[in-house]
Amino acid sequence: MMRLIAAGLAKQGLVPPPVQARGARVPRASKQGFLGQTAQAHGTRAVLALSDAVPDMPPEPVVLALRQARDMADLLERWRRVEVFSHATHRVLATETAPGCYALKHVGPDGGPQPSHPESLLVLGVVTVLGELAAKRNYTVKTAVGTKLRLRGAWRDADLADWDQTVHLFAEEPASRAVPSGTEVQGDLVSAAKELVSRDLVRRWSVEDLASELGVSTRTLQRRFTEGSVTFSDLVGRARLEKAAAYLCNRNGPGLAETGFLAGYSDQAHFSRTFTAQVGTTPSDYRRKFMA
Numbered sequence: 001m002m003r004l005i006a007a008g009l010a011k012q013g014l015v016p017p018p019v020q021a022r023g024a025r026v027p028r029a030s031k032q033g034f035l036g037q038t039a040q041a042h043g044t045r046a047v048l049a050l051s052d053a054v055p056d057m058p059p060e061p062v063v064l065a066l067r068q069a070r071d072m073a074d075l076l077e078r079w080r081r082v083e084v085f086s087h088a089t090h091r092v093l094a095t096e097t098a099p100g101c102y103a104l105k106h107v108g109p110d111g112g113p114q115p116s117h118p119e120s121l122l123v124l125g126v127v128t129v130l131g132e133l134a135a136k137r138n139y140t141v142k143t144a145v146g147t148k149l150r151l152r153g154a155w156r157d158a159d160l161a162d163w164d165q166t167v168h169l170f171a172e173e174p175a176s177r178a179v180p181s182g183t184e185v186q187g188d189l190v191s192a193a194k195e196l197v198s199r200d201l202v203r204r205w206s207v208e209d210l211a212s213e214l215g216v217s218t219r220t221l222q223r224r225f226t227e228g229s230v231t232f233s234d235l236v237g238r239a240r241l242e243k244a245a246a247y248l249c250n251r252n253g254p255g256l257a258e259t260g261f262l263a264g265y266s267d268q269a270h271f272s273r274t275f276t277a278q279v280g281t282t283p284s285d286y287r288r289k290f291m292a
Contacts, residue, residue, distance in 0.1 A: 005034070008050030011258070014042060035118035045157035047118050048149060051125030055133065061247075061254050062260050065202045069134035070271040072102060072169070079127060085268055090115045100171040104252075106164070120165040121233055125155070128169060139169040147205055162211055172276060172279070189214065189224040190235070198239045201264030207232050226269040240264045241278055 009015070011030050038181045038182030057063050062082065069075035089112070103129060106120035115123070128150065131178075132138055141150035144166055147158045152172065169195050193210055203209075203275045210232075211221040225231060246251040250285040254262060260283075275283050 001122075002031070004053055005050050005122070007053035009038070009055060011053050011056070012042075012046060012049055014038070014046065032116050032119060035122060035126065036116060039118045039121070042118075043103055043157045044121060044149075044160055045155045047121040048125040048155040050122055051129040052155070054126060054129045058202075062258055065200075065262055067133060068200045069130070070203075071135045072139075073099075073130040074203070075134045075159070076102070076127070077204070079130070080134055081202070081261055081266070084266075085257045089113070090119070090123070099167070102169045103166060105164075105166040108152050115165065117160055117163060117165065121160075124165075124167050128167075135171070138172040140172055142168045142170070144168070154163060189216065190220060190228045190230060193221065193224075194235050194239055197236055199241060201236075201240055202262065203264075205236060227262065236264070237274075237278075242276065244275060244283065245279075245286070245290075248283055251291050256287075259283065288291045 018022070035047060038050075050276065054063075064077065066078050069078050072097065076092075079092060080094075082088075088109050090106060090108050091105055095103045097103050105126055106123050108114040128139060128141055132153070138153045140148065142148050143158070143163055144159070149156055149158055149167060176274065192214060196210065196213055197205055198230075206220060208218050211218040214221065222232075225235070240263045242261055244265075247262065248258040253259065254273075257268055260268050263271065267272035272283055275286070279286060281289070
């Protein structure tokens with residue numbers, strides 16, 4: 001997030017205020033102060049516009065996984081799972097209020113510290129931009145009282161003194177007509193299916209989705225699974241395990257929480273339990289033993 005902030009400020013021609021880091025980590029109080037100073041010096045639009053650097057971010061694994069989302073709903077589900085894996089203190093609560101319209105609220109734990117307005121502006125701005133990239137359409141962003149924060153892909157300044165940290169997103173343009181991305185695969189359909197699933201394990205695949213992407217009927221794909229003595233769940237499980245193992249063996253690979261998310265497990269406990277049962281050792285022990 002700090003790399004995004006630095007890129008977003010540079011994109012606006014702004015110089016960041018100094019931040020006190022503790023090793024590789026920046027304490028939350030420093031981040032709050034940093035964003036607060038930015039908002040005070042340059043207005044709320046400057047904080048929101050930090051998110052415009054999202055398309056220019058380096059291809060880090062989590063960023064790539066989020067950008068593979070197919071639409072806003074898929075992006076919000078992926079974001080929720082990132083929060084679960086990272087044990088995020090603050091969460092984005094999302095509600096679809098109408099087809100293509102969403103209410104997003106950035107909140108802290110019940111009875112615990114709540115995010116500051118600049119923190120919420122940044123997070124909700126990033127979610128909005130990622131959602132626009134996924135849906136290939138712009139969203140008008142308003143507060144509960146109708147104050148417009150984003151219109152036609154551009155952020156606006158606004159007085160948010162009494163803001164409840166909720167924004168409402170309204171699709172500006174009709175979604176493009178979906179075009180099947182797959183073409184009929186000849187030859188080993190099972191291998192092709194596994195390769196396709198492995199490209200985006202964060203996606204919640206179904207047999208129907210997979211058949212559509214491969215350009216074959218669901219019945220044909222299921223018949224090939226039967227002929228190969230493999231089930232759909234076996235195929236997905238094997239792809240997840242291989243992806244996780246590859247990340248764990250990479251000395252420069254992502255951390256354990258990121259690995260579990262990127263390999264498609266539902267949460268950290270699911271990742272640890274399943275990996276240990278199938279491999280015979282925990283992910284952390286596997287990394288210590290086999291990291292190149």
